[in-house]
Amino acid sequence: MTNIVWLRHELRVSDNPALHCASQENAPVLPVYIWQPDAAEPFMPGSASRWWLHHSLTALAERLTALGSPLLLRTGAPETVLPQLARSCKANTVFWSRAYDPAGREEDDRVIEALQADTVRFRTFAASNHFITPDTLLNTSDAPYKVFTPFWKRAVTMPVSAPLPVPTRLNPPVKAPDGVSVSALNLLPKHDWTAGLRRQWTPGETGAQTRLQHFLDHDLENYGDARDYPERPGVSRLSPHLHFGEISPRTLHDAINHASDGYTQKKHMAGVFLRQIYWREFGMYLLYHFPAMTDTPMRPEFTRFPWRNDKRQLRLWQQGLTGYPLVDAGMRELWHTGWMHNRVRMVAASFLVKHLLLPWQAGAAWFWDTLVDADIANNTLGWQWVSGCGPDAAPYFRIFNPVTQGRRYDGNGAYVRRWIPELSRLDDKHLHAPWQAPEEVLRAAGIVLGEAYPLPIVEHKAARQRALDAFAHARAR
Numbered sequence: 360m361t362n363i364v365w366l367r368h369e370l371r372v373s374d375n376p377a378l379h380c381a382s383q384e385n386a387p388v389l390p391v392y393i394w395q396p397d398a399a400e401p402f403m404p405g406s407a408s409r410w411w412l413h414h415s416l417t418a419l420a421e422r423l424t425a426l427g428s429p430l431l432l433r434t435g436a437p438e439t440v441l442p443q444l445a446r447s448c449k450a451n452t453v454f455w456s457r458a459y460d461p462a463g464r465e466e467d468d469r470v471i472e473a474l475q476a477d478t479v480r481f482r483t484f485a486a487s488n489h490f491i492t493p494d495t496l497l498n499t500s501d502a503p504y505k506v507f508t509p510f511w512k513r514a515v516t517m518p519v520s521a522p523l524p525v526p527t528r529l530n531p532p533v534k535a536p537d538g539v540s541v542s543a544l545n546l547l548p549k550h551d552w553t554a555g556l557r558r559q560w561t562p563g564e565t566g567a568q569t570r571l572q573h574f575l576d577h578d579l580e581n582y583g584d585a586r587d588y589p590e591r592p593g594v595s596r597l598s599p600h601l602h603f604g605e606i607s608p609r610t611l612h613d614a615i616n617h618a619s620d621g622y623t624q625k626k627h628m629a630g631v632f633l634r635q636i637y638w639r640e641f642g643m644y645l646l647y648h649f650p651a652m653t654d655t656p657m658r659p660e661f662t663r664f665p666w667r668n669d670k671r672q673l674r675l676w677q678q679g680l681t682g683y684p685l686v687d688a689g690m691r692e693l694w695h696t697g698w699m700h701n702r703v704r705m706v707a708a709s710f711l712v713k714h715l716l717l718p719w720q721a722g723a724a725w726f727w728d729t730l731v732d733a734d735i736a737n738n739t740l741g742w743q744w745v746s747g748c749g750p751d752a753a754p755y756f757r758i759f760n761p762v763t764q765g766r767r768y769d770g771n772g773a774y775v776r777r778w779i780p781e782l783s784r785l786d787d788k789h790l791h792a793p794w795q796a797p798e799e800v801l802r803a804a805g806i807v808l809g810e811a812y813p814l815p816i817v818e819h820k821a822a823r824q825r826a827l828d829a830f831a832h833a834r835a836r
């Protein structure tokens with residue numbers, strides 16, 4: 360009698376309640392991952408995420424083999440595959456972590472129904488990639504929180520339990536069912552464009568732990584001061600590891616608190632950092648309570664917003680050719696590395712929805728395909744927040760000026776020079792607004808605007824006014 364552990368969004372062996380619990384029973388353990396190539400759901404992983412998933416599954420398979428029971432890979436619908444597997448290996452129980460996103464919750468229901476129909480026992484756990492259980496946290500009117508600060512104030516008072524250890528050993532089934540190889544899942548792109556991703560990232564649990572350790576040793580101490588500057592080391596870059604469940608937020612919570620014990624400065628920064636982890640919790644919390652928010656604005660006035668449909672400008676934004684260096688540097692960083700610094704995400708996203716008046720859903724879709732940390736909850740929250748249509752969003756009239764933001768957060772231009780080499784010889788004064796540079800300065804820097812680097816595709820002041828007018832119009836209707 361085998362215990363099946365269905366691994367979905369938690370590609371790790373540490374702090375994995377389903378795996379831990381199955382391993383405590385005196386029975387063989389069969390870890391399974393199921394890829395659904397034909398799933399109809401709209402949020403199948405994008406190209407960058409599929410690259411990550413390929414390598415993360417490879418890393419997970421190695422860890423599970425070392426523990427004694429190799430990972431079984433299957434394709435198909437979990438509600439079909441799991442009952443079949445349960446029958447073929449006479450399973451005792453199927454274990455898994457539930458999901459909180461809309462598609463995952465529907466999948467949970469379908470799998471439960473199918474297992475019940477076959478009278479297969481199962482045991483589910485609260486989603487282990489989050490430490491807040493969304494339906495346990497409501498405001499004094501018994502309604503979900505919509506604003507971050509009150510949510511956070513309440514959530515931090517709730518204890519976060521200690522992470523579970525890695526199972527010491529997993530007994531394999533006597534005869535494991537046949538599976539497929541990771542390469543058979545066809546997750547890697549046909550034309551390899553992933554060199555930049557390979558240089559930057561090490562998907563998998565070990566990669567996550569190395570990155571966390573580096574952050575604790577070098578960057579936590581200055582996190583609060585450095586986190587807004589895209590060219591400083593500052594931030595943890597743990598987002599893809601968290602998204603794929605290669606490290607649990609409980610482990611992170613525990614490690615941050617331990618690392619800061621006894622150090623006043625680190626203690627303060629630990630609080631600033633953990634607040635961001637609660638933003639991540641808030642994203643999933645909102646999605647759980649308001650599942651339509653993935654494509655519907657939470658503020659009703661935005662359903663009438665006069666978005667434009669300009670495919671050419673959308674493409675220029677995607678390619679990092681808007682003529683605004685900070686926006687373009689961010690979009691190029693995204694294209695080359697699958698990641699973009701949070702400050703620049705805000706500026707680039709704001710530029711799309713406010714300067715270009717293009718719908719946030721188009722920006723979210725591009726991020727979805729290109730980010731290695733593309734996460735349905737955080738991406739939706741980020742875009743609704745920037746666009747001003749989320750429940751706890753930056754007001755629409757607060758429009759980032761990409762030039763001012765560039766000068767403030769990339770004052771010496773190191774970030775822009777890295778991602779836009781054609782501007783690298785331009786002086787700091789003009790780097791964030793090259794069109795303001797005198798002709799002789801541009802010539803000396805070897806730049807012909809409109810050729811090597813574009814002129815701005817919209818003028819800031821006019822674009823700002825157009826956005827404000829559109830907003831006033833939408834509100835008045």
Ligand code: FAD
Nearest residue numbers: 594595596597598635638639701708732733734737738741
């Ligand atoms: P750190 O600063 O080191 O923070 C640690 C962790 O906290 C992050 O890994 C992340 O899990 C969480 N976190 C930090 N900031 C936020 C935030 N604002 N909202 C929610 N969680 C946060 N994050 C994603 O993980 N996936 C996305 O698809 C995503 N899309 C975004 C889209 C837009 C338009 C914006 C403005 C933000 C988006 N974010 C997204 C949030 C944020 O930009 C990233 O989480 C962060 O840049 C990741 O870098 P880091 O791991 O170094 O963050």
